Amino acid sequence: MSDIYNERILALSKDQTLTGAFEEPDHEATLTNPLCGDRVHIQFCCAEDQITAVRYRTRGCLLCKAASALFAFSAPGMDRNDLLRLQQSLEASLKAPQGQDIPFPAGHEIFAVLRSHRNRHGCVLLPYFAALEAWRACR
Amino acid sequence: MAFDVTKIIGEFPLISQESPGLHYLDNAASAQVPQCVIEAMATHDTRSRANVKRAAHRLADQATRAFDSARMQVGRYLGISDVDEVVFTSGATAGINILAWSLGQRLKPGDEILLSILEHHSNLVPWQMLRERTGIVLRFLPVDEACRLDLTALEQHIGPRTKLVALTHGSNVSGAITDVPAIARYAHARGALLMLDGAQVAPHGPLNLPSLDVDFYVFSSHKVYGPTGVGVLWGRREYLEELPPAFGGGEMIRSVDLKRSLYGPLPHRFEAGTPPITQATGLSTALSWLMKQDLEGMQNHLRQLTDRTIAGLMSMDRSMSRIRILGPPIGERRLPLISFVLKEAHPHDICQVMNDRHGVAARGGFHCAQPLHDFMGLDGSTRVSFGAYNTTSDVDAFLRGVEDCIALLC
Numbered sequence: 042m043s044d045i046y047n048e049r050i051l052a053l054s055k056d057q058t059l060t061g062a063f064e065e066p067d068h069e070a071t072l073t074n075p076l077c078g079d080r081v082h083i084q085f086c087c088a089e090d091q092i093t094a095v096r097y098r099t100r101g102c103l104l105c106k107a108a109s110a111l112f113a114f115s116a117p118g119m120d121r122n123d124l125l126r127l128q129q130s131l132e133a134s135l136k137a138p139q140g141q142d143i144p145f146p147a148g149h150e151i152f153a154v155l156r157s158h159r160n161r162h163g164c165v166l167l168p169y170f171a172a173l174e175a176w177r178a179c180r
Numbered sequence: 181m182a183f184d185v186t187k188i189i190g191e192f193p194l195i196s197q198e199s200p201g202l203h204y205l206d207n208a209a210s211a212q213v214p215q216c217v218i219e220a221m222a223t224h225d226t227r228s229r230a231n232v233k234r235a236a237h238r239l240a241d242q243a244t245r246a247f248d249s250a251r252m253q254v255g256r257y258l259g260i261s262d263v264d265e266v267v268f269t270s271g272a273t274a275g276i277n278i279l280a281w282s283l284g285q286r287l288k289p290g291d292e293i294l295l296s297i298l299e300h301h302s303n304l305v306p307w308q309m310l311r312e313r314t315g316i317v318l319r320f321l322p323v324d325e326a327c328r329l330d331l332t333a334l335e336q337h338i339g340p341r342t343k344l345v346a347l348t349h350g351s352n353v354s355g356a357i358t359d360v361p362a363i364a365r366y367a368h369a370r371g372a373l374l375m376l377d378g379a380q381v382a383p384h385g386p387l388n389l390p391s392l393d394v395d396f397y398v399f400s401s402h403k404v405y406g407p408t409g410v411g412v413l414w415g416r417r418e419y420l421e422e423l424p425p426a427f428g429g430g431e432m433i434r435s436v437d438l439k440r441s442l443y444g445p446l447p448h449r450f451e452a453g454t455p456p457i458t459q460a461t462g463l464s465t466a467l468s469w470l471m472k473q474d475l476e477g478m479q480n481h482l483r484q485l486t487d488r489t490i491a492g493l494m495s496m497d498r499s500m501s502r503i504r505i506l507g508p509p510i511g512e513r514r515l516p517l518i519s520f521v522l523k524e525a526h527p528h529d530i531c532q533v534m535n536d537r538h539g540v541a542a543r544g545g546f547h548c549a550q551p552l553h554d555f556m557g558l559d560g561s562t563r564v565s566f567g568a569y570n571t572t573s574d575v576d577a578f579l580r581g582v583e584d585c586i587a588l589l590c
Contacts (some may be wrong), residue, residue: 044536045532045536046529046532046533046588046589075546075550076545076546077526077527077528077544077545077546077560078526078527078545078546078553078559078560079526079528079559080559100559101526101528101559102526102527102528102529103526103529103589104528104529105526158532161528161532164528
């Protein structure tokens with residue numbers, strides 16, 4: 042089996058638990074990667090500036106779907122700064138220069154296989170950027 | 181000499197040293213270069229490197245001769261006799277941008293340019309930028325279900341205010357080849373000029389621009405087995421001479437003082453600054469190499485690979501409910517490239533599996549043709565495209581990869 046398309050990533054990409062939409066989300070945004078066509082629509086509800094629940098609709102590659110699912114499971118309890126730190130930490134880990142082992146954020150170690158596949162980093166990061174965009178665009 | 185793919189492979193160092201592990205099927209993006217092109221550029225830089233036309237020394241003279249010779253070779257490849265109509269650019273995209281800028285200076289708000297839904301972004305975005313600057317109107321020729329230009333719609337899309345028809349000579353997504361004479365007749369009868377984006381057609385043999393009756397033509401070196409960083413904008417003298425230059429600087433002027441400059445003659449007025457001299461020698465060698473091949477044999481070979489690929493995809497999915505092949509049907513004239521969609525599998529994943537498990541270099545995404553994909557309701561497609569050194573082994577590796585993708589991803 043391909044090291045990228047391992048069982049954990051495939052399973053996450055197929056997880057439908059948090060797909061869909063809220064009727065009245067507090068934040069939402071859609072981001073598209075113009076190079077590959079991945080598209081993520083993220084919504085979340087908040088209480089006291091913390092995410093309480095996430096829903097998403099992702100049309101795209103397996104990695105983007107897996108990352109969307111992982112984000113949706115990870116995000117509850119986060120505030121805006123937590124979200125920003127998570128995105129920056131994930132990006133730094135993915136892009137770590139050869140020889141430098143920058144640990145992945147907790148729960149995101151499954152993306153370590155992508156370090157050497159720089160052209161796929163955008164697929165994984167898209168949901169996180171969409172979430173940050175959603176926070177900027179308050180309802 | 182008769183087309184012999186084994187001999188051809190031996191002339192391409194990257195292909196021959198990576199074989200049999202690599203199946204390079206991304207030629208519509210960039211082709212590989214033969215050894216003779218690599219050597220020509222290395223020889224130029226080793227023995228003749230200097231700036232052109234700017235000094236009265238031996239090396240400058242050699243470099244100038246090499247650059248002029250490259251321009252003449254391009255003229256031969258295009259079938260034109262006035263080589264001053266050949267402008268070296270950094271590629272087809274640059275050529276279109278130059279034309280958009282220069283021609284745009286002559287256009288008025290409300291003037292129209294006809295493009296199509298089939299266009300690569302390089303023949304869309306420069307005109308959109310021009311629209312934002314000048315208030316011209318862009319119109320778009322539709323396509324049919326096989327992603328061919330719908331010429332029945334020409335009459336309603338070319339009118340008295342149409343100044344330019346700018347279309348692809350061959351689609352980098354569908355492989356459809358444009359019926360140029362029909363469009364040229366229509367455009368010229370209504371006073372419009374015709375530009376073709378030849379990036380995908382130029383690699384498949386010498387052209388005869390006079391017989392196409394076009395007014396401007398662009399192509400890129402890196403797709404015609406030449407180096408990156410150089411391309412060609414060709415234009416009829418009578419039109420190029422009337423256009424203001426797009427870039428200013430050295431080489432393109434007749435005289436300069438602090439108040440104003442007088443621009444130089446063709447082609448220099450469109451070649452500001454130091455041109456891509458070494459790259460032009462590489463392009464010249466690539467075109468010369470192409471012209472020495474058995475082109476009919478090469479085209480037959482590429483057609484067979486294309487047909488084999490389409491037939492293979494169709495045999496995997498006889499109901500065609502899982503695989504959608506874009507472009508003209510098998511047997512109809514098309515470029516040697518195939519874009520397809522595999523239901524439930526994203527092009528990015530397909531290409532990753534192809535690369536990781538089968539050594540197939542394919543391309544996935546919009547191929548810089550997002551409007552076409554939007555029109556077809558697609559989030560991208562996967563494309564394979566053939567070059568002179570590809571074989572049936574490459575096709576078979578790709579087809580095995582598709583079967584693998586169906587098993588793994590669907």
